[in-house]
């Protein structure tokens with residue numbers, strides 16, 4: 001898990017170059033040759049999903065998405081851009097922190113003695129192609145949660161350590177995106193092995209590629225490429241800065257952590273309760289929501305037992321169960337837990353926000369609840385209450 | 390070992406009440422690191438599940454002592470274990486009673502129900518070092534006389550004051566009746582120089598802390614042991630949140646100055 005700062009120079013290796021589509025094809029081939037399992041976006045069943053890529057042909061060339069609260073639709077684009085779509089229903093957490101993992105197995109020997117065998121570390125070596133800046137930050141946040149505390153999670157680390165990250169800067173933000181408010185995008189400035197910026201203009205379809213680690217530079221050196229030229233650099237930079245101007249959503253310009261702390265008893269929570277189904281979709285699609293529960297199972301003999309860990313949601317009634325009942329019995333308290341954790345108490349627990357502004361929770365909420373709208377409403381209520389005599 | 394449990398064998402079991410047992414455990418091989426009073430272990434009943442349970446005594450050597458009240462599937466499975474049976478243990482987890490900060494102070498140890506279990510190692514530590522602290526008061530409440538834990542040990546804790554009270558007396562009961570806060574008037578302490586260690590149901594801890602602060606005990610010197618659902622104890626599952634706190638990591642023992650604003654928000 002390297003955390004490279006900006007562009008890394010390796011003697012003789014390029015730090016910046018321009019790739020064409022065949023460069024992208026070769027990138028996937030090189031990574032596969034290096035023993036990597038390459039995961040990237042592809043179109044399937046009317047959505048842009050993340051899956052193992054055999055070749056760069058599987059990328060969603062010419063596909064875009066239309067996003068709104070509670071709505072997701074893929075659409076054909078006029079051009080052949082590969083990365084002109086924003087976050088889909090999955091995130092990289094599905095690979096780094098999978099929905100279900102076995103943590104250990106235990107045997108009860110005939111003499112009754114217990115022996116426990118921890119799960120062997122995963123040997124997969126991932127390359128993630130097309131990591132958005134917001135999702136790059138989400139991975140850094142998961143690194144902190146799962147690998148940065150006193151206890152480090154071996155299941156996470158075995159998948160994350162050495163993973164090769166290819167960021168793609170955003171040039172086509174969705175209507176539900178607000179990475180600018182969260183300070184996570186649309187540019188990628190650190191934490192990647194390679195970063196691509198896609199440019200489609202009169203001069204053609206190409207990718208400005210920067211390396212951010214020695215391995216990134218080494219991979220770039222193996223690709224068919226040309227030197228980065230000033231017009232491509234300028235086109236890439238303006239596409240990204242224009243994207244920053246076209247964010248579909250924004251957060252109120254206040255300290256969200258303070259806002260969350262000071263509005264725990266706001267009336268707005270009652271309002272959102274009338275709309276929230278407690279379905280937990282928002283927690284499943286969120287790239288940083290990490291909560292899990294455990295399942296203990298035995299085989300038919302009863303002498304072999306396993307501990308599984310699976311994703312859980314703070315919207316589940318049992319999540320806060322104590323002898324005597326759940327602590328958070330009402331849907332109101334569960335939505336409040338989720339939002340105040342994302343925007344507020346995450347800072348106390350893990351030194352950053354838990355939200356990167358990807359907008360997934362807005363898109364995949366069946367009733368279209370929009371956390372930016374909720375934050376604005378809480379801010380307005382707080383301001384009203386403050387100015388009241 | 391913190392993620393996979395280590396096998397421990399039950400070497401002794403002592404029934405404390407009709408539903409509560411104290412288990413003494415010895416490791417099959419590798420042992421867990423040393424526990425401090427107030428810390429807890431995750432106890433695994435084979436194939437059934439794993440729950441947080443505090444240490445209720447800290448003997449020398451590798452032995453672990455836990456007192457378990459049978460309230461549900463996992464605790465019932467632990468409660469039925471016979472001598473010679475095996476459990477899986479992880480730990481030690483969480484914060485401990487801050488006895489270092491209590492040095493020289495009068496001590497109030499206040500328990501409700503099973504809450505006396507995590508407090509007993511703190512009492513032991515104070516008794517082992519009588520000159521390190523001021524006066525020791527142990528006040529414990531239980532639903533009924535039959536629910537009182539460690540009853541025969543209370544006389545040994547009278548330095549100078551130790552007593553029990555019950556909510557519902559039976560015909561033979563000649564002791565106190567009422568909630569545990571009613572005993573505070575008789576305890577021997579100078580509020581400005583007092584540390585209180587409190588563990589019991591949340592309503593009891595809130596009422597007790599309010600009373601103590603009203604009497605002049607500093608809020609940060611009222612230490613409470615909080616309870617939330619716990620699945621991992623390693624800071625990864627998110628279940629033990631209480632606002633900004635992950636109680637498996639930042640708790641269970643928390644100063645009331647931090648706990649009060651959190652406990653006063655319903656369903657936080």
Ligand SMILES: Cc1cc2nc3c(=O)[nH]c(=O)nc-3n(C[C@H](O)[C@H](O)[C@H](O)COP(=O)(O)OP(=O)(O)OC[C@H]3O[C@@H](n4cnc5c(N)ncnc54)[C@H](O)[C@@H]3O)c2cc1C
Pocket residue numbers: 321322323324429438439440441442443444456457458459460461462463464465503506507615616617618619620641
């Ligand atoms: C830090 C800490 C220390 C504890 N120390 C002790 C102790 O020394 N002795 C003792 O008897 N009990 C103690 N408990 C309470 C004990 O963990 C619960 O009684 C136990 O989890 C109940 O599980 P169950 O499966 O028997 O009950 P069920 O009601 O069947 O519980 C189902 C699940 O809910 C969760 N759950 C239910 N009640 C609690 C609870 N009170 N706390 C946390 N999770 C709960 C558990 O994850 C459990 O697996 C402690 C709890 C905590 C958090």
Ligand code: SF4
Pocket residue numbers: 282285286287288289342354355356357358359360361362371
């Ligand atoms: S809370 Fe919503 S917008 Fe923020 S990171 Fe999670 S899914 Fe994305």
Ligand code: SF4
Pocket residue numbers: 275276277278279280281282283315361364365366367368369
């Ligand atoms: S906010 Fe929307 S997605 Fe999240 S639990 Fe409520 S209804 Fe489901």
Ligand code: FES
Pocket residue numbers: 618619620621622623624625626627628629630635636637638
């Ligand atoms: S018990 Fe899992 S985070 Fe605390």
